[in-house]
Amino acid sequence: MLLRSMLFIPGDSEKKLAKADDIAADALILDLEDSVVEARKDEGRALTAAFLKSHVPSARKTKLFVRINPLGTDAPMRDLAAVMAGAPDGIVLPKATGPAAVQMLTQQLEEHELRAGLKHATVIFAISGETAAGVLATASYGQSVLPRLAGLTWGPWDLAVDLGAAGNTDETGAFDFTYKLAQSLTLLAAKAAGVQAIDTPHTDFKDEKKLLAACKDLRRQGWNGKLAIHPAQVAVIHEGFKPSAEEVAHAQQVIKAFESPGSGVASLDGVMLDLPHLKQAQRTVELHCTG
Ligand code: COA
Ligand code: MG
Numbered sequence: 001m002l003l004r005s006m007l008f009i010p011g012d013s014e015k016k017l018a019k020a021d022d023i024a025a026d027a028l029i030l031d032l033e034d035s036v037v038e039a040r041k042d043e044g045r046a047l048t049a050a051f052l053k054s055h056v057p058s059a060r061k062t063k064l065f066v067r068i069n070p071l072g073t074d075a076p077m078r079d080l081a082a083v084m085a086g087a088p089d090g091i092v093l094p095k096a097t098g099p100a101a102v103q104m105l106t107q108q109l110e111e112h113e114l115r116a117g118l119k120h121a122t123v124i125f126a127i128s129g130e131t132a133a134g135v136l137a138t139a140s141y142g143q144s145v146l147p148r149l150a151g152l153t154w155g156p157w158d159l160a161v162d163l164g165a166a167g168n169t170d171e172t173g174a175f176d177f178t179y180k181l182a183q184s185l186t187l188l189a190a191k192a193a194g195v196q197a198i199d200t201p202h203t204d205f206k207d208e209k210k211l212l213a214a215c216k217d218l219r220r221q222g223w224n225g226k227l228a229i230h231p232a233q234v235a236v237i238h239e240g241f242k243p244s245a246e247e248v249a250h251a252q253q254v255i256k257a258f259e260s261p262g263s264g265v266a267s268l269d270g271v272m273l274d275l276p277h278l279k280q281a282q283r284t285v286e287l288h289c290t291g
Contacts (some may be wrong), residue, residue: 001089001123001150002026002290003196004225005237009074010035011066011171012044017051020152025234026225027063032079033070033094041075052086057120057157060089065125067092077108083141085110086247095158095169096126098137100146106148122146125198128189129182130164136183140194151196153227156187157203187222204231215240227289241287248288254281 007025011032019026030051033289036044044142048066057063066088069075080091093105102124109122126149128138141152156179160168168179175183182200192196199218202211211233215226219241226237243251257266258278 001196003125003151003198004241005228005234006065006198006225007065007228007231007234008035009077010044011048011051012036012040014047017047019231021061023062023231023234024271025062025228025231027065027089029065029067029227030083030088031067032083033067041069041078045079047085049082052083052088057087057089063089065090065092067094069262070095071097071104080108082114084118084122085116087116087118087120089120090123090125092127093124094127094155095130095134096128097131097133098128099140099146102126102141102144102146102149106146109148123150124148125151125153127155128152129156129186130158132159135159135182135185138164138182138189139192141189141195144193145191149193149195151198151224152186152190152193153198154200155180156182156200168233182253191222191223197222199223199226201227201229202233203229205233208232208236210235212240219243243284243288247284251281251284251288256279262264 001024005024005025006027006029008029008031009020017030030048032041032044032048038278042094052064052066066079066083068079068091071093072118091105093101096102105124109124113122124146125142127139129135135154138152141149156168156175157180159179163178169175187197202214204210218226225241228234228237253268254273254277257268257273264274
Protein backbone atom coordinates (compact mmCIF):
# COMPACT_ATOMS: atom_id res chain seq x y z
CA MET A 1 0.00 0.00 0.00
CA LEU A 2 1.68 3.21 -1.19
CA LEU A 3 1.01 5.93 1.35
CA ARG A 4 2.90 9.10 0.47
CA SER A 5 0.04 11.44 1.26
CA MET A 6 -2.78 10.88 3.73
CA LEU A 7 -5.23 13.78 3.90
CA PHE A 8 -7.39 14.43 6.94
CA ILE A 9 -11.00 15.37 6.32
CA PRO A 10 -13.13 16.24 9.35
CA GLY A 11 -15.71 13.44 9.39
CA ASP A 12 -18.56 15.78 10.30
CA SER A 13 -17.99 18.22 7.42
CA GLU A 14 -20.42 17.55 4.63
CA LYS A 15 -18.80 20.32 2.59
CA LYS A 16 -15.26 18.93 2.84
CA LEU A 17 -16.38 15.34 2.34
CA ALA A 18 -18.09 16.46 -0.86
CA LYS A 19 -14.67 17.53 -2.20
CA ALA A 20 -13.04 14.17 -1.52
CA ASP A 21 -13.57 12.71 -5.00
CA ASP A 22 -11.43 15.43 -6.57
CA ILE A 23 -8.46 14.87 -4.25
CA ALA A 24 -5.70 12.58 -5.55
CA ALA A 25 -4.22 11.67 -2.17
CA ASP A 26 -2.96 8.11 -1.66
CA ALA A 27 -5.34 7.91 1.30
CA LEU A 28 -8.01 10.03 2.95
CA ILE A 29 -8.41 9.95 6.71
CA LEU A 30 -12.02 10.61 7.67
CA ASP A 31 -11.55 12.02 11.14
CA LEU A 32 -13.82 11.32 14.10
CA GLU A 33 -11.29 12.48 16.71
CA ASP A 34 -9.72 15.90 17.28
CA SER A 35 -11.30 17.79 14.38
CA VAL A 36 -14.82 16.85 15.51
CA VAL A 37 -16.25 18.49 18.65
CA GLU A 38 -17.94 16.29 21.22
CA ALA A 39 -21.44 17.53 20.37
CA ARG A 40 -20.97 16.53 16.71
CA LYS A 41 -19.42 13.07 17.18
CA ASP A 42 -22.65 11.25 16.27
CA GLU A 43 -23.16 13.44 13.23
CA GLY A 44 -19.54 12.69 12.23
CA ARG A 45 -20.11 8.94 12.63
CA ALA A 46 -23.26 9.06 10.50
CA LEU A 47 -21.70 11.17 7.73
CA THR A 48 -18.52 9.09 7.66
CA ALA A 49 -20.48 5.83 7.52
CA ALA A 50 -22.59 7.19 4.66
CA PHE A 51 -19.47 8.35 2.81
CA LEU A 52 -17.89 4.90 3.08
CA LYS A 53 -21.04 3.17 1.91
CA SER A 54 -21.22 5.44 -1.12
CA HIS A 55 -17.59 4.55 -1.96
CA VAL A 56 -17.50 0.76 -2.09
CA PRO A 57 -13.99 -0.78 -1.99
CA SER A 58 -14.01 -1.95 -5.63
CA ALA A 59 -14.79 1.57 -6.88
CA ARG A 60 -12.37 3.52 -4.64
CA LYS A 61 -9.71 5.62 -6.32
CA THR A 62 -8.00 6.25 -3.01
CA LYS A 63 -7.70 4.30 0.22
CA LEU A 64 -10.19 5.34 2.88
CA PHE A 65 -9.09 5.36 6.52
CA VAL A 66 -11.11 6.42 9.55
CA ARG A 67 -9.47 7.99 12.59
CA ILE A 68 -11.38 6.73 15.60
CA ASN A 69 -11.21 8.20 19.10
CA PRO A 70 -8.47 6.90 21.45
CA LEU A 71 -9.04 3.55 23.16
CA GLY A 72 -10.15 3.68 26.79
CA THR A 73 -13.69 5.06 26.55
CA ASP A 74 -16.75 3.83 24.68
CA ALA A 75 -16.23 6.48 21.95
CA PRO A 76 -13.92 4.35 19.73
CA MET A 77 -16.31 1.38 20.06
CA ARG A 78 -19.16 3.59 18.89
CA ASP A 79 -16.97 4.83 16.03
CA LEU A 80 -16.24 1.25 14.90
CA ALA A 81 -19.88 0.22 15.29
CA ALA A 82 -20.85 3.07 12.97
CA VAL A 83 -18.20 2.78 10.27
CA MET A 84 -17.07 -0.85 9.93
CA ALA A 85 -20.03 -1.92 7.78
CA GLY A 86 -18.73 0.61 5.24
CA ALA A 87 -15.51 -1.42 4.85
CA PRO A 88 -12.83 1.20 5.50
CA ASP A 89 -9.40 0.19 4.15
CA GLY A 90 -7.81 1.13 7.45
CA ILE A 91 -8.32 2.54 10.92
CA VAL A 92 -6.08 5.26 12.34
CA LEU A 93 -5.50 4.78 16.06
CA PRO A 94 -4.64 8.06 17.80
CA LYS A 95 -2.71 8.33 21.07
CA ALA A 96 -1.63 4.72 20.66
CA THR A 97 -0.05 3.43 23.83
CA GLY A 98 1.91 0.57 22.22
CA PRO A 99 1.65 -2.80 20.47
CA ALA A 100 -0.92 -4.14 22.98
CA ALA A 101 -3.34 -1.40 21.92
CA VAL A 102 -2.88 -2.38 18.28
CA GLN A 103 -3.53 -6.02 19.19
CA MET A 104 -6.68 -5.01 21.10
CA LEU A 105 -7.92 -3.03 18.12
CA THR A 106 -7.11 -5.97 15.83
CA GLN A 107 -9.50 -8.17 17.84
CA GLN A 108 -12.24 -5.56 17.58
CA LEU A 109 -11.72 -5.28 13.83
CA GLU A 110 -11.86 -9.05 13.36
CA GLU A 111 -15.22 -9.19 15.13
CA HIS A 112 -16.63 -6.34 13.07
CA GLU A 113 -15.34 -7.81 9.80
CA LEU A 114 -16.96 -11.13 10.58
CA ARG A 115 -20.25 -9.48 11.47
CA ALA A 116 -20.24 -7.26 8.37
CA GLY A 117 -19.01 -10.04 6.07
CA LEU A 118 -16.05 -7.97 4.90
CA LYS A 119 -13.70 -9.50 2.37
CA HIS A 120 -10.52 -7.66 3.35
CA ALA A 121 -8.51 -7.29 6.55
CA THR A 122 -8.70 -3.68 7.71
CA VAL A 123 -5.20 -2.34 8.31
CA ILE A 124 -4.15 -0.21 11.28
CA PHE A 125 -2.18 2.98 11.18
CA ALA A 126 -0.98 4.00 14.66
CA ILE A 127 -0.17 7.50 15.89
CA SER A 128 2.45 6.36 18.33
CA GLY A 129 4.28 9.50 19.44
CA GLU A 130 1.35 11.57 20.72
CA THR A 131 1.69 11.01 24.45
CA ALA A 132 4.67 10.54 26.76
CA ALA A 133 3.78 6.86 27.29
CA GLY A 134 3.24 6.42 23.56
CA VAL A 135 6.69 7.82 22.72
CA LEU A 136 8.34 5.54 25.27
CA ALA A 137 6.51 2.49 23.85
CA THR A 138 7.30 3.34 20.22
CA ALA A 139 10.49 1.28 20.10
CA SER A 140 8.57 -1.92 20.92
CA TYR A 141 6.48 -1.94 17.69
CA GLY A 142 9.47 -3.45 15.90
CA GLN A 143 9.58 -6.42 18.28
CA SER A 144 5.88 -7.30 18.12
CA VAL A 145 3.83 -9.43 15.76
CA LEU A 146 1.35 -6.95 14.31
CA PRO A 147 0.24 -8.22 10.91
CA ARG A 148 -2.32 -5.45 10.49
CA LEU A 149 0.00 -2.58 11.24
CA ALA A 150 0.55 -0.61 8.02
CA GLY A 151 2.25 2.53 9.28
CA LEU A 152 3.32 4.72 12.16
CA THR A 153 3.22 8.45 12.68
CA TRP A 154 3.58 10.87 15.59
CA GLY A 155 1.92 14.04 16.88
CA PRO A 156 3.92 16.92 18.36
CA TRP A 157 0.91 19.01 19.38
CA ASP A 158 -0.86 16.41 21.46
CA LEU A 159 2.52 15.42 22.88
CA ALA A 160 3.11 19.00 24.04
CA VAL A 161 -0.28 18.96 25.78
CA ASP A 162 0.53 15.65 27.47
CA LEU A 163 3.87 17.04 28.68
CA GLY A 164 2.28 20.23 30.01
CA ALA A 165 4.55 22.16 27.63
CA ALA A 166 3.78 25.72 26.57
CA GLY A 167 5.36 25.10 23.15
CA ASN A 168 7.27 22.50 21.17
CA THR A 169 9.67 24.57 19.06
CA ASP A 170 12.72 26.73 19.81
CA GLU A 171 13.23 30.36 18.73
CA THR A 172 14.26 29.24 15.20
CA GLY A 173 11.03 27.25 14.75
CA ALA A 174 12.78 23.87 14.98
CA PHE A 175 11.22 21.15 17.14
CA ASP A 176 12.75 20.81 20.62
CA PHE A 177 14.86 17.73 21.30
CA THR A 178 12.01 15.74 22.90
CA TYR A 179 9.92 16.07 19.73
CA LYS A 180 12.85 15.23 17.46
CA LEU A 181 13.35 12.14 19.60
CA ALA A 182 9.69 11.17 19.17
CA GLN A 183 10.00 11.74 15.42
CA SER A 184 13.18 9.73 15.13
CA LEU A 185 11.78 6.84 17.18
CA THR A 186 8.78 6.75 14.85
CA LEU A 187 11.05 6.36 11.83
CA LEU A 188 13.18 3.67 13.48
CA ALA A 189 10.17 1.75 14.82
CA ALA A 190 8.35 1.84 11.49
CA LYS A 191 11.38 0.48 9.67
CA ALA A 192 12.00 -2.17 12.34
CA ALA A 193 8.35 -3.24 12.02
CA GLY A 194 8.51 -3.19 8.21
CA VAL A 195 5.73 -0.60 7.88
CA GLN A 196 5.47 2.90 6.43
CA ALA A 197 6.91 5.87 8.28
CA ILE A 198 4.63 8.84 7.76
CA ASP A 199 5.53 12.24 9.20
CA THR A 200 3.17 14.53 11.09
CA PRO A 201 1.32 17.22 9.09
CA HIS A 202 2.68 20.64 8.20
CA THR A 203 0.03 22.82 9.87
CA ASP A 204 1.14 26.03 8.12
CA PHE A 205 -0.81 24.97 5.04
CA LYS A 206 -0.18 28.10 3.02
CA ASP A 207 3.60 27.63 3.10
CA GLU A 208 4.06 25.17 0.20
CA LYS A 209 7.75 26.03 -0.29
CA LYS A 210 8.62 24.95 3.23
CA LEU A 211 6.46 21.83 2.87
CA LEU A 212 8.25 20.81 -0.33
CA ALA A 213 11.69 21.29 1.26
CA ALA A 214 10.56 19.33 4.33
CA CYS A 215 9.28 16.42 2.19
CA LYS A 216 12.54 16.20 0.22
CA ASP A 217 14.47 16.11 3.46
CA LEU A 218 12.15 13.49 4.96
CA ARG A 219 12.50 11.23 1.92
CA ARG A 220 16.29 11.54 2.13
CA GLN A 221 16.02 10.30 5.72
CA GLY A 222 13.89 7.29 4.77
CA TRP A 223 10.37 8.51 5.53
CA ASN A 224 7.69 7.22 3.15
CA GLY A 225 5.22 10.08 3.32
CA LYS A 226 3.59 12.88 5.23
CA LEU A 227 0.12 13.49 6.61
CA ALA A 228 -1.80 16.38 5.03
CA ILE A 229 -4.50 18.66 6.34
CA HIS A 230 -5.30 20.68 3.21
CA PRO A 231 -5.98 19.39 -0.35
CA ALA A 232 -3.34 21.75 -1.78
CA GLN A 233 -0.66 19.90 0.19
CA VAL A 234 -1.18 16.59 -1.62
CA ALA A 235 0.57 17.43 -4.92
CA VAL A 236 3.40 19.12 -3.01
CA ILE A 237 3.94 16.00 -0.90
CA HIS A 238 3.97 13.76 -3.98
CA GLU A 239 6.53 16.04 -5.60
CA GLY A 240 8.70 16.08 -2.48
CA PHE A 241 8.68 12.29 -2.12
CA LYS A 242 9.76 11.77 -5.73
CA PRO A 243 13.51 11.38 -6.36
CA SER A 244 14.90 14.24 -8.47
CA ALA A 245 16.08 13.63 -12.06
CA GLU A 246 19.70 14.03 -10.88
CA GLU A 247 19.21 11.43 -8.14
CA VAL A 248 17.68 8.96 -10.60
CA ALA A 249 20.51 9.54 -13.11
CA HIS A 250 23.12 9.01 -10.39
CA ALA A 251 21.35 5.86 -9.16
CA GLN A 252 21.33 4.48 -12.70
CA GLN A 253 25.07 5.14 -12.93
CA VAL A 254 25.63 3.31 -9.64
CA ILE A 255 23.63 0.30 -10.87
CA LYS A 256 25.64 0.34 -14.12
CA ALA A 257 28.91 0.40 -12.16
CA PHE A 258 27.96 -3.00 -10.70
CA GLU A 259 27.04 -4.54 -14.04
CA SER A 260 30.35 -6.37 -14.54
CA PRO A 261 29.85 -9.53 -12.49
CA GLY A 262 32.10 -10.95 -9.83
CA SER A 263 32.89 -7.95 -7.65
CA GLY A 264 31.12 -6.66 -4.56
CA VAL A 265 32.78 -3.27 -4.95
CA ALA A 266 32.91 -0.68 -7.71
CA SER A 267 34.02 2.91 -8.11
CA LEU A 268 32.26 5.92 -9.53
CA ASP A 269 33.88 9.35 -9.85
CA GLY A 270 36.63 8.32 -7.45
CA VAL A 271 34.21 7.11 -4.77
CA MET A 272 34.05 3.52 -3.49
CA LEU A 273 30.68 1.81 -3.82
CA ASP A 274 29.60 -1.45 -2.21
CA LEU A 275 26.35 -3.29 -1.52
CA PRO A 276 24.54 -0.57 0.54
CA HIS A 277 25.14 1.94 -2.29
CA LEU A 278 23.70 -0.52 -4.82
CA LYS A 279 20.64 -1.19 -2.65
CA GLN A 280 20.09 2.55 -2.19
CA ALA A 281 20.34 3.13 -5.94
CA GLN A 282 17.92 0.30 -6.70
CA ARG A 283 15.44 1.78 -4.19
CA THR A 284 15.72 5.22 -5.81
CA VAL A 285 14.98 3.78 -9.26
CA GLU A 286 12.10 1.72 -7.86
CA LEU A 287 10.61 4.82 -6.18
CA HIS A 288 11.02 6.74 -9.42
CA CYS A 289 9.09 4.04 -11.29
CA THR A 290 6.25 3.66 -8.75
CA GLY A 291 5.80 7.37 -7.83
N1 COA B 1 -10.58 18.20 3.01
C1 COA B 1 -11.46 18.55 2.04
N2 COA B 1 -11.66 19.83 1.66
C2 COA B 1 -10.95 20.76 2.30
C3 COA B 1 -10.02 20.45 3.31
C4 COA B 1 -9.85 19.11 3.67
N3 COA B 1 -9.00 18.74 4.62
N4 COA B 1 -9.43 21.60 3.74
C5 COA B 1 -9.98 22.60 3.05
N5 COA B 1 -10.89 22.11 2.17
C6 COA B 1 -11.70 22.87 1.23
C7 COA B 1 -12.39 24.02 1.93
O1 COA B 1 -13.64 23.63 2.42
C8 COA B 1 -12.47 25.06 0.85
O2 COA B 1 -13.60 24.83 0.06
P1 COA B 1 -14.37 26.05 -0.69
O3 COA B 1 -13.39 26.63 -1.65
O4 COA B 1 -15.55 25.39 -1.38
O5 COA B 1 -14.78 27.00 0.40
C9 COA B 1 -11.25 24.80 -0.02
O6 COA B 1 -10.81 23.47 0.28
C10 COA B 1 -10.12 25.76 0.29
O7 COA B 1 -9.88 25.75 1.68
P2 COA B 1 -9.23 27.01 2.42
O8 COA B 1 -10.17 28.18 2.37
O9 COA B 1 -7.87 27.23 1.86
O10 COA B 1 -9.06 26.48 3.89
P3 COA B 1 -10.12 26.59 5.07
O11 COA B 1 -9.81 27.84 5.85
O12 COA B 1 -11.51 26.39 4.57
O13 COA B 1 -9.74 25.31 5.95
C11 COA B 1 -8.58 24.01 7.58
C12 COA B 1 -8.52 25.24 6.64
C13 COA B 1 -7.21 23.81 8.19
C14 COA B 1 -9.62 24.26 8.68
C15 COA B 1 -8.99 22.78 6.70
O14 COA B 1 -7.99 22.62 5.72
C16 COA B 1 -9.21 21.50 7.45
O15 COA B 1 -10.30 21.27 7.98
N6 COA B 1 -8.23 20.59 7.48
C17 COA B 1 -8.32 19.32 8.14
C18 COA B 1 -8.13 19.50 9.62
C19 COA B 1 -8.12 18.20 10.35
O16 COA B 1 -8.77 17.24 9.99
N7 COA B 1 -7.33 18.14 11.43
C20 COA B 1 -7.16 16.96 12.21
C21 COA B 1 -5.86 16.28 11.98
S1 COA B 1 -4.44 17.22 12.38
MG1 MG C 1 -4.67 15.19 17.95
